[in-house]
Amino acid sequence: MTTAASAAFTAPAEADIPSGPLGDVIRQGRDIFTDTPEHAKAYVGNGLSCSNCHLDAGRLANSAPLWGAYGMYPQYRKKNGHVNTFGERLQGCFRYSMNGKAPPLDSAEMVALETYAWWMAKGAPVGVKLPGAGYPKQNFKPPLPADYVRGEKVYAANCALCHGADGQGQQVAGRNVFPPLWGAQSFNWGAGMHELGNAAAFIKANMPLSRGGTLSDQDAWDVAMFMDAHERPQDPRYTGDLAETRAKYHDTPDSLYGTVVNGHLLGAAPESH
Known part of the structure; x- marks a missing residue:
C-alpha cells in the first residue's frame, strides 16, 4: 500500500469507458459532473457544476479529483458528526457547494455520480490518501495574515x-x-x-x-x-x-x-x- 500510494495515480482514459449499460451510467455521471444544472437541475440551487471546483471533469490532481476521494470513504466527518458514505459526501456537495438539496441516495443522479467516481478510481488503493488527492494544504501558511x-x-x-x-x-x-x-x-x-x-x-x-x-x-x-x-x-x-x-x-x-x-x-x- 505504501509503495502504491507513493506513485502518481492515473485515472482510466475517458475513451476506455465500456459500452453497454455500465458505460451508459458512467457517461451519465460524467455529464452530471460537468454540467450539473442541466443534468441534475432538481437538486441545484445555483449555476455551479461539480467540475467548477474539481477540474478536468474530476481528473486533475490537487483539484480534489474523484479518483482521490472515492477510496477514502466511508470516513468520519466532523462537519456532520458521523461516519459518511461516499454518497453522503456527494449529498453534502449539493447542499452546500450547489446551494441546493441532497439527491436521494438511490436516485438515478446519485447512482450515476458514484459510478463515475468508481470508474475514475479504478485500480487505486482503498483507504490510502494518494498524491494529488484533495487540495495541497500541508504546511501551507502565508508569511503574513491574509489581507x-x-x-x-x-x-x-x-x-x-x-x-x-x-x-x-x-x-x-x-x-x-x-x-x-x-x-x-x-x-x-x-x-x-x-x-x-x-x-x-x-x-x-x-x-x-x-x-x-x-x-x-x-x-x-x-x-x-x-x-x-x-x-x-x-x-x-x-x-x-x-x-x-x-x-x-x-x-x-x-x-x-x-x-x-x-x-x-x-x-x-x-x-x-
Missing part, C-alpha cells in the same frame, strides 16, 4: 479577467464558463470553499486557470480572503442566530462567517437569510 486589501489587488490583476470585476463569472448560452465566486449564484456559507485554507490551497495549485503554481503563497491566501469576504447564500444549518450558528459550525479562524471584514458583518445580509 483583504492586498487580496483585492491580486484579484484585479489575476482573477477579474475571467470571473469579472464583480465576481459573477461569465456565461455562454446560460451556462457558466467561469463560475461566480460570491453572490446569490455561488456556493453558500456551508461549503468547504468558504474556508480560507481550502480556497487558498485550491487557488495556489490551480489558479489562474492553466497557470496554477504561479501565485505566491501570500497572494493565494490574500485573494482567498478577498473572495471569501463577500456575501453569499446562507448556511442551510443557520439556527436563526448568526453568533450561535458561527459558534456551532464555524468556530475556526479559517471561516469568516459571522465576523466583520471590510466593515461588513458576513452572513448577516438580508439576501443571505
Whole structure:
C-alpha cells in the first residue's frame, strides 16, 4: 500500500469507458459532473457544476479529483458528526457547494455520480490518501495574515479577467464558463470553499486557470480572503442566530462567517437569510 500510494495515480482514459449499460451510467455521471444544472437541475440551487471546483471533469490532481476521494470513504466527518458514505459526501456537495438539496441516495443522479467516481478510481488503493488527492494544504501558511486589501489587488490583476470585476463569472448560452465566486449564484456559507485554507490551497495549485503554481503563497491566501469576504447564500444549518450558528459550525479562524471584514458583518445580509 505504501509503495502504491507513493506513485502518481492515473485515472482510466475517458475513451476506455465500456459500452453497454455500465458505460451508459458512467457517461451519465460524467455529464452530471460537468454540467450539473442541466443534468441534475432538481437538486441545484445555483449555476455551479461539480467540475467548477474539481477540474478536468474530476481528473486533475490537487483539484480534489474523484479518483482521490472515492477510496477514502466511508470516513468520519466532523462537519456532520458521523461516519459518511461516499454518497453522503456527494449529498453534502449539493447542499452546500450547489446551494441546493441532497439527491436521494438511490436516485438515478446519485447512482450515476458514484459510478463515475468508481470508474475514475479504478485500480487505486482503498483507504490510502494518494498524491494529488484533495487540495495541497500541508504546511501551507502565508508569511503574513491574509489581507483583504492586498487580496483585492491580486484579484484585479489575476482573477477579474475571467470571473469579472464583480465576481459573477461569465456565461455562454446560460451556462457558466467561469463560475461566480460570491453572490446569490455561488456556493453558500456551508461549503468547504468558504474556508480560507481550502480556497487558498485550491487557488495556489490551480489558479489562474492553466497557470496554477504561479501565485505566491501570500497572494493565494490574500485573494482567498478577498473572495471569501463577500456575501453569499446562507448556511442551510443557520439556527436563526448568526453568533450561535458561527459558534456551532464555524468556530475556526479559517471561516469568516459571522465576523466583520471590510466593515461588513458576513452572513448577516438580508439576501443571505
